[in-house]
Structures are given as C-alpha cells and as structure tokens.
Amino acid sequence: MSELQIALTNTAGISSVMSFWVFVGSNACQRWREIMLRIACVVMVIGFAALTVAIIARGIDAGRFPLANLYESLLWFAWAVMGSFLILERSYGVHQLGWLASLTAATMFLYGSWLPASQHEIQPLVPALVSYWRQIHVPPLICSYAMFFLSGLSGLAQLWQAGRLRSLICAVGAMVLATTAVALGTFTSVESFWLQGLFVGGSLIGLTASWLNLEQVSEARVNQARAELYDEVAYRAISIGFPLLTIGIITGGLWANHAWGTYWSWDPKESMALVTWLSYAAYIHLRIHRECSAEKLSVVTIAGMLLTLLTYLGFNSLGFGGLHSYGKFK
Amino acid sequence: MITAAPPVQSPVQTRRSRLAVFASVRLTVTLLVLIAATVLIGAWCPQESQVGQQKVIDMFGEEMAFNLSRWGITDIFHSPWLLTLIALLTVNMLACSFQRVFPKVRSLKQPMPWLTGREIGKLPFNKQLVLPVRCEQGLSKLSEHLSKSGYRVCLQDERLVAEFGKFGRLAPTITHIGLLTLLMGVTISSWTGFSGFQPIPLGGSLNFNMSEHSKLWIGKLPEWRVRVEATRRDDYPTGEPKQWFSDLSVITGQGKLAKREQISVNNPLTYDGVDIYQSSWGLDQIVVRFNQHRRHLGLSPMGKLYAAFLELEPGTVLIFSVRDQLQPLRLFAKMDSWPSPRLLTEIPLGRSIRLGAVDLTYEAVVPVTGLQYKSDPGLPVTLVAFAFIISGVLLAAVPHRQVWAHVEAANGLARIAGSAPATAGYGQPGSAIEDTQKACILSIGGRSVKARTLFERSLQKLLAGIHKDLCHSAGETA
Numbered sequence: 001m002s003e004l005q006i007a008l009t010n011t012a013g014i015s016s017v018m019s020f021w022v023f024v025g026s027n028a029c030q031r032w033r034e035i036m037l038r039i040a041c042v043v044m045v046i047g048f049a050a051l052t053v054a055i056i057a058r059g060i061d062a063g064r065f066p067l068a069n070l071y072e073s074l075l076w077f078a079w080a081v082m083g084s085f086l087i088l089e090r091s092y093g094v095h096q097l098g099w100l101a102s103l104t105a106a107t108m109f110l111y112g113s114w115l116p117a118s119q120h121e122i123q124p125l126v127p128a129l130v131s132y133w134r135q136i137h138v139p140p141l142i143c144s145y146a147m148f149f150l151s152g153l154s155g156l157a158q159l160w161q162a163g164r165l166r167s168l169i170c171a172v173g174a175m176v177l178a179t180t181a182v183a184l185g186t187f188t189s190v191e192s193f194w195l196q197g198l199f200v201g202g203s204l205i206g207l208t209a210s211w212l213n214l215e216q217v218s219e220a221r222v223n224q225a226r227a228e229l230y231d232e233v234a235y236r237a238i239s240i241g242f243p244l245l246t247i248g249i250i251t252g253g254l255w256a257n258h259a260w261g262t263y264w265s266w267d268p269k270e271s272m273a274l275v276t277w278l279s280y281a282a283y284i285h286l287r288i289h290r291e292c293s294a295e296k297l298s299v300v301t302i303a304g305m306l307l308t309l310l311t312y313l314g315f316n317s318l319g320f321g322g323l324h325s326y327g328k329f330k
Numbered sequence: 331m332i333t334a335a336p337p338v339q340s341p342v343q344t345r346r347s348r349l350a351v352f353a354s355v356r357l358t359v360t361l362l363v364l365i366a367a368t369v370l371i372g373a374w375c376p377q378e379s380q381v382g383q384q385k386v387i388d389m390f391g392e393e394m395a396f397n398l399s400r401w402g403i404t405d406i407f408h409s410p411w412l413l414t415l416i417a418l419l420t421v422n423m424l425a426c427s428f429q430r431v432f433p434k435v436r437s438l439k440q441p442m443p444w445l446t447g448r449e450i451g452k453l454p455f456n457k458q459l460v461l462p463v464r465c466e467q468g469l470s471k472l473s474e475h476l477s478k479s480g481y482r483v484c485l486q487d488e489r490l491v492a493e494f495g496k497f498g499r500l501a502p503t504i505t506h507i508g509l510l511t512l513l514m515g516v517t518i519s520s521w522t523g524f525s526g527f528q529p530i531p532l533g534g535s536l537n538f539n540m541s542e543h544s545k546l547w548i549g550k551l552p553e554w555r556v557r558v559e560a561t562r563r564d565d566y567p568t569g570e571p572k573q574w575f576s577d578l579s580v581i582t583g584q585g586k587l588a589k590r591e592q593i594s595v596n597n598p599l600t601y602d603g604v605d606i607y608q609s610s611w612g613l614d615q616i617v618v619r620f621n622q623h624r625r626h627l628g629l630s631p632m633g634k635l636y637a638a639f640l641e642l643e644p645g646t647v648l649i650f651s652v653r654d655q656l657q658p659l660r661l662f663a664k665m666d667s668w669p670s671p672r673l674l675t676e677i678p679l680g681r682s683i684r685l686g687a688v689d690l691t692y693e694a695v696v697p698v699t700g701l702q703y704k705s706d707p708g709l710p711v712t713l714v715a716f717a718f719i720i721s722g723v724l725l726a727a728v729p730h731r732q733v734w735a736h737v738e739a740a741n742g743l744a745r746i747a748g749s750a751p752a753t754a755g756y757g758q759p760g761s762a763i764e765d766t767q768k769a770c771i772l773s774i775g776g777r778s779v780k781a782r783t784l785f786e787r788s789l790q791k792l793l794a795g796i797h798k799d800l801c802h803s804a805g806e807t808a
Contacts, residue, residue, distance in 0.1 A: 091784055092783060092784070124566040124568060124570050124572065125572075126570070126571070127571055127572065127573050127574055127594075127595040127596075128595055128596075130572070130573060130595065130596060131595075131596040133596070196374065228782075228783075229783055232781065232782055232783050232784075235780065236780070236781055236784075239726060239727045239780060240727055242723055242726070242727075243720070243723035243724045243726065243727050246719060246720060246723045247720055247723075250716045250719065250720060253716075254716070255596075257706075257709075258596060258598070259595060259596045259598075259607065260607055260609060260702055261525060261598070261605055261607045261609075261702045261703060261704040262525065262702075262704065263712070265380070266372065266377060266380065266407045267380075268373040268374075269373075271369045271370070271372055271373035272370070272373050274366075274369055275366045275369050275370045275373065278362045278363075278365055278366040278369070279362075279363075279366055281362055282358075282359045282362040282363055282366070284726075285355050285358050285359050285362070286355075286359055288502075288779075289355040291355060291356065291359070315373075320373065320374070
C-alpha cells in the first residue's frame with residue numbers, strides 16, 4: 001500500500017471516530033447541539049472524501065477495480081455507509097442515525113485494520129475474478145448491505161423514539177452477540193460450531209425477546225413524530241437497498257452462468273444472499289399491506305441487518321465453505 | 331325464533347373466496363419466512379450433492395450425519411419440503427398476481443379524482459394559504475412549480491391534480507411478471523437442458539454421454555464432441571495462477587471440424603446451444619523413460635507444485651516434482667532414515683540423465699483441463715425474467731406522490747401577503763386582513779406512501795417558493 005493510500009484511509013478512519021464522538025457529544029450539550037451536529041457532518045464529509053480518494057488511489061496502484069478481497073470490500077462498505085448516511089441526513093435530518101452510522105464505519109475500519117497484512121497489500125487476482133462482471137456484481141451488493149445496515153440502525157432509533165426501551169436493549173444485545181461471534185471467528189481459533197451457535201442463538205433469543213417486549217412502552221420517552229421519521233428512513237433505505245441486492249444477485253447469477261455454466265449452485269453465500277432477499281421481500285409485503293406496526297417492522301429491519309451481517313462477514317468468519325471464499329484469509 | 335339466513339354466495343364469489351386464501355399476504359410472508367429458514371439451514375449444513383457424504387460425516391460424526399441425511403437436511407435443496415414450499419409460493423404468487431397485482435394496471439388509466447377544498451382538508455398532508463393574486467394566477471403558479479418538480483399536472487376550473495412517479499405503481503406488477511417468467515424459464519431449462527463436468531487430458535475428447543439432467547427430461551444430447559488441442563496456464567510473476575486456456579476443436583459426428591476456439595475462465599465456447607467453460611486446470615501425468623521402458627506417472631497437486639511417487643523398494647521412494655509445462659522435472663529421493671527428501675537432479679523436458687545404470691528421460695508432461703458444459707434452452711426466457719425483475723424493483727424505489735389543490739376567491743379575507751412574517755413563509759388564513767380583490771385561498775393536500783416526510787417537506791418548500799415569487803411580483807406591481 002502506498003503512503004498516500006495509508007494516509008487517506010487513516011484520515012477516513014479517524015474522521016469516522018471523531019464524528020461518532022461529536023454526534024454523541026451533541027446529545028449531552030443542548031446549547032451547542034446544532035453547531036456540534038454540523039461539525040460532526042462536516043467531519044464525516046471529510047472522511048468520506050478521503051476514503052473516496054483512497055479507493056481510487058488503490059485502484060490506480062493495483063491497475064484494476066479495487067474490490068477483490070475482504071479488506072477492499074470493507075473500505076467500500078464504510079464508504080457506502082458514510083455516503084448513504086450523508087444523503088439521508090440531508091434529506092431527513094436524522095441526527096441520531098449519525099452516531100450509529102459513524103460507529104458502524106469506524107468498526108469496519110478497525111476490523112479492516114486488524115486483518116493480516118496480506119489483506120492490506122495489493123494481491124493479484126485469481127482466475128475466477130478476472131472478469132468485468134466483478135465490477136458489475138460486487139458494488140451493488142456492498143451498497144445494498146450498507147443500506148440494510150442503515151435501515152437496521154434506523155430501526156434501533158425508531159424503537160428508542162417510540163419508547164420501546166426493553167425491546168431496544170434486547171435488539172442491541174442480539175447485535176453485540178452476533179458482532180462478537182464475527183470478531184471471534186475472524187481473529188481467534190474458537191471452534192466454528194460454538195461461533196455459529198453464538199451468532200444464531202444470540203440473534204434468535206435477542207430478537208424474540210425484543211419482539212415480545214414491544215408492548216412495554218416508556219410513555220415519557222415517546223416522540224411519535226421522530227419515531228415515524230425513523231420508520232420512514234428505514235423503509236426508504238430498504239427501498240433503495242432491495243433493488244441493489246436484487247441487481248447484485250442477478251448479475252452474480254449471470255456471471256456464474258458466464259464463468260461456470262450455472263446461474264445458481266446453492267453455494268452458502270448465494271443461499272444467504274437469497275435468505276436476505278427473502279427476508280426483505282417479507283418486510284416489503286408487510287409494509288405495503290400494513291400488516292404490522294412500525295415497531296414490529298423495526299424489529300424486522302434489525303433481523304434483516306443481522307442476516308446481512310451473516311451474509312457479508314459471517315459466512316467467511318464463522319466457518320462456512322463455498323465458492324465465494326475470496327473473502328477468506330485464514 | 332327467527333334467525334337471519336346466511337348470505338348466499340354466488341359460484342363466482344365462492345371461487346373468489348377460495349382463491350383469497352391462496353392470495354393472502356400473510357400466506358406470502360409465512361412462505362417467504364419458511365423458505366428463508368429452509369435455505370438458511372441448507373447454507374449452514376454442507377450438502378451431500380456439493381461436497382460428498384464423507385465431508386458431512388467428517389463434520390458431524392457418523393450418527394449425526396445419518397440423522398441429518400434421514401431428515402433430508404443434507405440434501406435440503408431437493409427435499410420435498412422445500413419443493414412444496416416453492417410450489418405453494420408459486421400458487422400464492424399466481425393468485426395474488428391475478429387477483430390484486432395485475433388489475434392495478436387498469437388503475438393507471440384512471441384519472442385522479444377532482445377533490446373539493448373540504449376533501450383536500452382530510453388528506454394526510456394538507457395546507458390552506460392565502461395568495462396575493464387572483465384564483466387563476468395562483469393555480470397557474472402552482473401548476474408551474476409542480477411541473478418544474480417533475481409532476482404531471484391537470485387543471486380544471488379552480489381545481490388542480492398532479493402526480494409524480496405514476497409508473498412506480500407498476501413495480502409489483504412488473505416484478506411479479508418477472509418472477510413468474512423466471513419460473514417458466516427455469517422449468518424450460520430443467521425439462522430440456524443438460525450439464526456436466528469432465529477433466530480432459532491434452533489430446534482427449536469431451537462427449538456428452540455422461541450428462542446430468544432432470545428426471546422429467548425431453549431434450550436431446552448432441553452427437554458432436556470437443557477435442558482438447560492445447561491447454562496451458564499463465565502465471566503472475568509471483569507464481570500464482572493468472573489464467574487457464576484451452577484450445578478446443580468441435581468435431582461433428584461425421585468427424586469433420588466444425589469450430590475451433592480458445593477458451594479461458596470467464597470466456598466460454600458456444601456451439602449448437604451448448605456452452606463449454608474452462609472450469610479448472612492441472613497437470614495430469616508425466617511420461618518418463620527408464621532405459622527403454624516408458625512409464626506414465628500420475629501427478630498429485632502439492633500446493634503450487636505437482637508430484638508423482640515411485641516406490642523403488644520398501645522404504646525408498648523416488649519423487650518427481652514439476653511446477654508447470656516449461657520448468658524442468660526435479661527428482662528427489664526419500665528413504666525412511668532421512669528426515670526429508672533429497673534433491674538428486676533436475677531434468678529439462680526432452681532430456682536424459684544417467685542415474686547409475688539407468689538412463690532416465692523426461693519425455694512429456696500431460697496437462698488436464700476441467701471442462702464444464704451446459705445446454706440451457708430456457709436462457710432467453712430467464713434473461714427476459716431478469717430484465718423484468720430488475721425493472722420492477724428499480725421502479726419500486728420511485729416514490730409515488732399525488733397532489734390536489736383547490737382555489738377560491740378570498741373576498742374580504744386576505745391581506746396582501748407581501749407583509750406576511752418571514753418566518754411563516756406564506757400567508758395563513760385568519761391572519762390580520764387587509765381587504766383586497768386580488769387574493770385567493772389555496773387549499774392544497776397530497777399523499778405519498780413511501781416517502782411521506784420527504785414529500786411533505788418538498789411540498790412545503792414548493793409552497794414557500796410560490797409565495798416568495800408572488801410576493802416579489804406583487805411588490806414590483808405596487
């Protein structure tokens with residue numbers, strides 16, 4: 001990696017951490033709130049710009065489209081989260097989403113920086129990846145994952161604004177357990193069986209508890225207008241992420257057909273992408289036909305976010321095999 | 331006691347109510363969740379058809395693997411359970427499509443209804459404001475601003491209707507058409523297509539006799555074959571494989587050359603509706619001669635190298651190691667008493683060396699190319715389905731917005747809003763009134779299902795813009 005790339009990527013990482021703290025600080029300091037929110041957004045814009053240039057510089061250094069391994073995909077994911085948040089913030093003024101989005105981006109930078117040096121270095125492509133389909137298939141998927149993360153984070157904010165604190169705590173607990181499983185799977189040699197149990201078990205228990213506690217409302221904390229806003233943001237993020245995921249899955253099928261002679265091989269990663277697609281298809285049907293309350297839909301978006309995490313990082317770190325092993329490094 | 335007779339349903343109604351069970355959205359969501367859960371299990375559990383039974387036994391132990399196999403989990407993607415769920419979802423999709431989704435297309439032709447001021451007041455978003463212009467001017471200004479924002483506007487007397495993203499309403503219809511077309515394409519492929527994989531050594535031929543196809547198959551296997559004329563691997567300077575190439579000839583049943591083409595990964599050969607793909611590559615065997623005795627020794631992949639083993643006597647092994655078709659053959663010896671093999675010599679291709687009383691000649695290395703093939707007659711239908719699905723989901727992201735407006739003269743009600751407070755943005759009815767003949771009350775309202783907040787904000791902004799324009803022109807006139 002060139003010095004320029006390192007400097008720009010570090011700038012983006014530090015910016016995401018800084019904007020996180022400024023967003024958090026704005027809640028504590030009502031007097032300077034507006035100014036702090038603006039500063040946080042400006043810092044994030046700087047980080048986003050630095051990351052954009054870093055990705056372009058990596059592409060120039062590599063002489064190819066810079067999206068070929070886990071580290072590069074993490075850069076893209078952080079870029080998409082930051083960019084999408086800035087667009088949503090401009091459209092909706094959803095400040096509470098800011099610290100969650102910058103925390104997600106910062107976590108991805110941290111996760112990426114802890115990966116082995118071979119991931120940071122520019123590596124030659126394996127024959128299967130030498131195709132123009134790579135730049136058609138992968139970016140829509142990474143951007144859809146980012147949109148689904150933002151929708152899940154909006155779901156968390158919606159639960160907070162709707163006064164569903166117990167549900168929120170359970171959902172956050174599920175996320176922490178799932179993230180821990182992914183981190184342990186990446187950086188330790190804990191048995192896959194236990195990690196899969198931690199991810200799936202933690203998610204199932206946390207989300208079920210979250211769903212069952214939706215009736216518990218802290219009336220004093222309810223801000224109905226903001227709750228509706230976050231509900232709408234979650235839906236908007238999904239209505240953009242879902243077409244991107246569909247395009248990603250279909251172009252993946254076309255690429256597989258072009259390279260291996262089959263659209264679909266029930267590879268674990270393919271199957272997980274289908275699971276994610278089906279879960280968001282269910283969300284859209286529930287939403288359009290008004291079958292569920294906004295709070296229940298928020299829990300569904302959080303479940304979708306966990307499925308997205310499993311599809312994106314879980315399958316490589318929790319010991320699943322398959323054709324999509326480019327993200328593996330162990 | 332007189333009881334009310336139950337309402338009698340006509341046969342058509344009865345059929346519809348039966349269909350309603352299959353057209354239920356709850357059934358859709360339930361099936362989607364069940365299919366997702368089944369696929370998730372299939373993604374977690376290695377599938378016998380992909381990795382073989384031994385891998386499942388290695389992972390779960392013999393007893394657990396037996397139970398998983400008995401429950402159908404190790405071949406879940408072909409299980410009756412998943413096939414039933416998919417069949418039910420298909421029925422559900424057909425019922426939904428014909429009962430609810432497709433009829434929506436007709437509603438696109440229907441014009442928006444004209445609403446009165448009172449009806450507009452009941453819409454999710456509604457505003458009333460006073461404009462310092464005559465009715466027709468106010469309406470025309472609103473029409474102008476809405477058109478600029480991409481709305482399609484219709485005017486009638488003192489009323490206005492405007493719509494944005496009308497074709498976004500086609501999203502479910504197009505997506506459902508796409509999904510049904512996809513099922514059709516997959517069915518055609520399944521009933522008439524075939525596929526397979528064969529590793530073919532250099533000079534060998536691929537035929538289609540061992541092809542795989544579904545049980546309900548009405549297709550025909552080709553009689554022609556494919557001969558491997560040449561095959562090679564290109565490496566990066568680091569030694570990692572960069573690309574695999576195979577030079578293939580299509581030979582007809584009569585033995586004539588029909589086509590010759592070089593394929594590589596992501597670059598297949600297509601002939602007579604069959605695609606042939608470069609799937610893998612390796613070195614199959616080496617040909618060596620010990621004095622006058624020729625031996626073919628099978629190679630095994632060992633990381634970046636390939637090796638053949640020849641036991642000379644118990645405890646003594648000759649190891650032949652080769653990297654690719656160009657590098658020399660490296661000859662090692664290994665005895666039980668040695669900690670590691672010892673390099674004896676290197677033999678360039680076509681050369682001989684003397685080993686004691688033996689002349690050892692490295693005659694050839696035979697590469698093997700992994701060729702995947704398939705015939706997919708449903709491909710055009712599948713591609714059309716993909717186009718429909720992508721168009722449908724993209725249209726779904728377009729928000730559908732509807733606006734209604736009504737104006738009436740504000741006789742004796744309004745004051746010229748040029749003096750309205752800056753914070754309000756535009757004059758509100760009921761504010762301090764200066765009598766004027768040139769004022770109107772605009773009732774405006776609208777709805778947007780997907781992006782309500784954005785819609786309301788955009789409309790607020792638009793109204794503020796109209797007011798600013800009108801105040802500016804009113805000021806100039808004054």
